Amino acid sequence: xxxxxxxxxxxxxxxxxxxxxxxxxxxxxxxxxxxxxxxxxxxxxxxxxxxxxxxxxxxxxxxxxxxxxxxxxxxxxxxxxxxxxxxxxxxxxxxxxxxxxxxxxxxxxxxxxxxxxxxxxxxxxxxxxxxxxxxxxxxxxxxxxxxxxxxxxxxxxxxxxxxxxxxxxxxxxxxxxxxxxxxxxxxxxxxxxxxxxxxxxxxxxxxxxxxxxxxxxxxxxxxxxxxxxxxxxxxxxxxxxxxxxxxxxxxxxxxxxxxxxxxxxxxxxxxxxxxxxxxxxxxxxxxxxxxxxxxxxxxxxxxxx
Amino acid sequence: xxxxxxxxxxxxxxxxxxxxxxxxxxxxxxxxxxxxxxxxxxxxxxxxxxxxxxxxxxxxxxxxxxxxxxxxxxxxxxxxxxxxxxxxxxxxxxxxxxxxxxxxxxxxxxxxxxxxxxxxxxxxxxxxxxxxxxxxxxxxxxxxxxxxxxxxxxxxxxxxxxxx
Numbered sequence: 279x280x281x282x283x284x285x286x287x288x289x290x291x292x293x294x295x296x297x298x299x300x301x302x303x304x305x306x307x308x309x310x311x312x313x314x315x316x317x318x319x320x321x322x323x324x325x326x327x328x329x330x331x332x333x334x335x336x337x338x339x340x341x342x343x344x345x346x347x348x349x350x351x352x353x354x355x356x357x358x359x360x361x362x363x364x365x366x367x368x369x370x371x372x373x374x375x376x377x378x379x380x381x382x383x384x385x386x387x388x389x390x391x392x393x394x395x396x397x398x399x400x401x402x403x404x405x406x407x408x409x410x411x412x413x414x415x416x417x418x419x420x421x422x423x424x425x426x427x428x429x430x431x432x433x434x435x436x437x438x439x440x441x442x443x444x445x446x447x448x449x450x451x452x453x454x455x456x457x458x459x460x461x462x463x464x465x466x467x468x469x470x471x472x473x474x475x476x477x478x479x480x481x482x483x484x485x486x487x488x489x490x491x492x493x494x495x496x497x498x499x500x501x502x503x504x505x506x507x508x509x510x511x512x513x514x515x516x517x518x519x520x521x522x523x524x525x526x527x528x529x530x531x532x533x534x535x536x537x538x539x540x541x542x543x544x545x546x547x548x549x550x551x552x553x554x555x556x557x558x559x560x561x562x563x564x565x566x567x568x569x570x571x572x573x574x575x576x577x578x579x580x581x582x583x
Numbered sequence: 584x585x586x587x588x589x590x591x592x593x594x595x596x597x598x599x600x601x602x603x604x605x606x607x608x609x610x611x612x613x614x615x616x617x618x619x620x621x622x623x624x625x626x627x628x629x630x631x632x633x634x635x636x637x638x639x640x641x642x643x644x645x646x647x648x649x650x651x652x653x654x655x656x657x658x659x660x661x662x663x664x665x666x667x668x669x670x671x672x673x674x675x676x677x678x679x680x681x682x683x684x685x686x687x688x689x690x691x692x693x694x695x696x697x698x699x700x701x702x703x704x705x706x707x708x709x710x711x712x713x714x715x716x717x718x719x720x721x722x723x724x725x726x727x728x729x730x731x732x733x734x735x736x737x738x739x740x741x742x743x744x745x746x747x
Binding site: 307308309310311353356357359360361363364365366367368370371426427430438439441442443445446447448449450452453455456457459460463513517520521524 | 624627629630631632633635639655656657658659660661662663664665691694695696698699700701720721722723724725726727731745747
């Protein structure tokens with residue numbers, strides 16, 4: 279059969295039951311993969327960890343998708359769409375892994391479209407809106423640098439499914455990081471005006487960085503399975519410093535992250551009394567994002583093509 | 584039965600690179616027969632490759648049409664696909680169609696992944712005229728697995744399968 283046009287490929291009326299379309303009716307991305315939980319690993323903790331990493335990818339992907347038809351050039355639009363697609367693929371695998379790890383058999387769609395804001399575990403860096411393209415590449419640089427350091431280590435996870443998802447993701451995120459770094463350098467080391475915009479982009483992102491390395495009890499309990507985020511800091515700082523030097527930019531000073539109650543720190547995004555995205559406490563942007571992302575699934579629950 | 588099943592599974596084209604079969608692309612990992620059941624193992628190229636569902640359906644459908652009633656298509660995530668899995672035949676077909684095939688990949692060291700800060704991309708020969716005087720014009724192209732180049736000798740724009 280021919281697939282010369284997208285229309286032909288989805289409208290062809292042959293071998294019924296196997297045709298699919300975007301949006302719903304996706305097949306299980308872990309079909310045929312051994313999803314038993316390794317001995318000694320708590321399935322509920324493993325599921326919670328998969329939701330953290332899966333939600334980071336899902337929400338970041340959704341924000342990137344919002345750039346489609348708004349990017350400055352067609353090439354950048356294609357780039358952002360491809361990056362969003364890679365992250366969506368990682369999210370699908372991780373959310374599906376969550377539902378197999380705790381035995382709940384929840385699907386990727388159940389998690390993506392059926393949860394409320396407080397149940398999402400993504401870091402807040404993934405959810406904030408971008409003021410402009412410079413803001414986007416600043417956020418993508420920070421996100422990719424952090425996630426790449428994480429996935430490189432996750433390749434040796436005691437959970438073979440997580441290890442395999444990480445090994446695939448490393449190649450993808452490395453490419454995303456290069457893309458973002460090259461744009462940060464081009465804008466930072468460009469004209470006075472592009473430099474100002476790039477500086478503003480970094481300033482918007484910097485207050486959300488400390489949260490990426492904050493400890494969580496789930497990761498502590500999953501020794502050998504999960505990556506302890508504090509261990510990523512040195513690599514993260516080294517990569518960011520390399521990009522800043524090449525871009526002739528200074529990483530913005532941010533108020534010290536003080537998580538003691540009542541102190542508030544000096545950063546408006548330091549987190550409410552030490553609560554972050556991992557604990558389900560999000561920024562104002564998250565509710566609007568979910569309202570859009572979940573609108574079709576909530577209007578027509580269980581609908582299929 | 585196994586030989587026949589393998590022939591059918593190998594012949595399935597990739598919907599986004601239809602000049603290549605799943606065997607050329609290196610995503611067909613295994614075909615096995617147990618009793619009357621055919622088990623086909625496939626590996627996705629990229630985590631988000633939207634063609635995977637289509638390919639799985641097509642494998643099952645072609646085997647069904649060839650008389651195999653009991654077909655299971657499994658996903659194999661480990662080891663992950665790399666562009667080195669593309670067969671010599673696949674590389675030849677890509678070049679014939681005007682898509683520059685990937686070069687051999689630099690093997691990862693296992694440590695931190697080094698940054699690539701120069702945007703030029705690897706040196707790729709033009710699949711049309713063979714000139715090495717080419718320039719990368721975009722880091723991404725119509726599919727996740729390709730980027731875009733232009734030949735300065737014959738002025739032809741062309742796609743290149745990325746080394747991953």
